[in-house]
Amino acid sequence: MLEVSGLDAWYGEAQALRDVSIRAAAGEVVTLMGRNGAGKTTALRCVMGLHSSMRGSVRLGDADLGALGPVQRARAGLGYVPDDRGIYATLTVEEHLILPPRAADSAWDVERVYAAFPALRARRGQYASKLSGGERQMLAIARVLLMGSRLLLLDEPTEGLAPILVQQIAAILRDAKAEGRTVLLVEQNLRFATAVADRHYLLSQGTIVATLGNDEVRARESEVLQHLGI
C-alpha cells in the first residue's frame, strides 16, 4: 500500500532524513517513534508532498506519488492531520467538514461524523477557533475520514488529550483499520502506540534504527523510552 524508500530530506544545508524506508500494507497501522527533532514530522510532510527539499520515492499502491503535489496526493487518497491539528480560525466547524473534496466512495458522510463526535454537531455553526484542544483533534480527524482517505497520516493525535479522548481516537483508528485503511502514526505514547498499531519504526537523527513489533516494544520498553528521550 504505502511504500517509502530511500527518503532523504533537508532543511537548507541540514539533512533531516537519511535513507528512510517505510512500508505499510492495507489495513495496517504503523508508527514512527523518536525523540523531538528525529525527523518524524518531516517524514510525514514528505509523504504528503509538503516538503520539497527531498529525494527518494513515495508510492501508494501502484501509483508513484513523486511527481504529484499535495493537492493530487490528497485526491489520490492521502489524509493528513498535522501536529498542530490544522484548524482554521476563520472557518466554522461545518465548513471544515465540507471544505475538502471527497477522494473516495468509502468516505464518511457528515451525519456519521456528527454521530461519532456529538460535540462537533453541537458546535457546527461556530468558528473553530472556539473549540477546545480535544474538539480540534476530533475535527481534524473527522476531516480526513470525510475525505475517505486510504492512507491516514496522523502527527501525534493523542498529544495533550484527556484519556477518554485518547480511547475514542484508538477506537476510530481500529475502525479505520477494519475498513482496510492504512495509518502512519507519529506517536510518543507507547501504551497508545502498542494498543492500536501493528509495527513501529524507531527514528533517530533522521535514520530508522529499528523496526519493532508490539511484543518487542513491550519487552524493550525501557530501551525504547530512552530512545524517545522520555
Next chain:
Amino acid sequence: MDYLAVQLFNGLANGSFYALLSLGLAVIFGMMRIVNFAHGAFYMLGAFIAYFLLQQAGVGFWPALVIAPLVIAVAGMFLERVFLRRLAGLDPLYGFLFTFGLTLVIQDGMRLRFGVQGQPYSAPAELSGTVLLGAVSYPTYRLFVVAFCLVASIAVWFVIERTRLGMAVRAATERADLTRALGVDVDRWITPMFGFGLGLAALAGVLAAPMRNVSPLMGSELIILTFAVVVIGGMGSIAGAIVAGFLVGVLSSVGAIFDPAVEGIVVFALMAVLLLVRPSGLFGSIETR
C-alpha cells in the same frame, strides 16, 4: 454642526475608496502573500480608462464602471500568470520589488504622455447637483459613491464569508499549504483572485474620476494611506478592510475640522497605537511573522 455633518459625509466618501482599495489588497495579500504596491497605479489606470472611453469613444460613466474593472482584471490575470507566479514561494521582498517597479513604470509612462496635470471628468448628469440632507445640501454624486461602495463591500464580504468559494479563499488565506494537503486546488484560484483584487482598484478609480482629477499621480497619493488602512484592519482580513476603510475616512475628515493637518496625522497615529496594542489589526487573524 452643519460643517461636522458635511465632514462626516466627506469622510464616508473618502473612506469608500479606502475600503474598496484595501479590500483588493486584502484579497491579494491573503491568497498570495504579496503586498501589491502597484494597487494605486491600477486605481489610476481605472480612472484613465473611464477618461479615454469618454474622450475617444463617447462611452459614458455607467458603461465605464463595468468596462474598466474588467479590462484591469484581465490585465491583472495576465500579469499574475506571466510574472507574479514566478515569485510565489520566494522571499516576499521580490514581490514587493516587482510591484513597486511596476508602479514606477506605469506611473511614469502615463506621466510621460499626460504630464502631471489632471484631466477633468464630470459626473453623469443624473448624479450631478446636490441633495438636501436635513439642513445641509450635499453633492449627489458623493452620496452615490458612499452607497455604491457600501453595497460593493458588503457583496464582497458576503462572497468571502458566506459562500463555498469564499470558504476556500479563507482557508487558503489562513494556511495555503494545509489547504492544498486537504485536496483543495488553491493555486487555481490565485489568478482570478488577483484579477478580482485589481478589478476592485479599477472600480475605485472610475468612481474617483468625477471627484478628483484624473492624473497619473492620483494613485500614489492614496496608496500609502491605504496600506495604513490595511494594517489597521488586519492584513488579509475582509471585514477589517471595510471597517477600517470607512473608519479612517471618517476619523481623518472629522479630525480636519480642528486642523487640516490632523487629517493626515489621524491615520498614522491610529496605526501606530494599534500596532502597539493589537499588532494583528482590528480583525487580524494572520499572525505577523
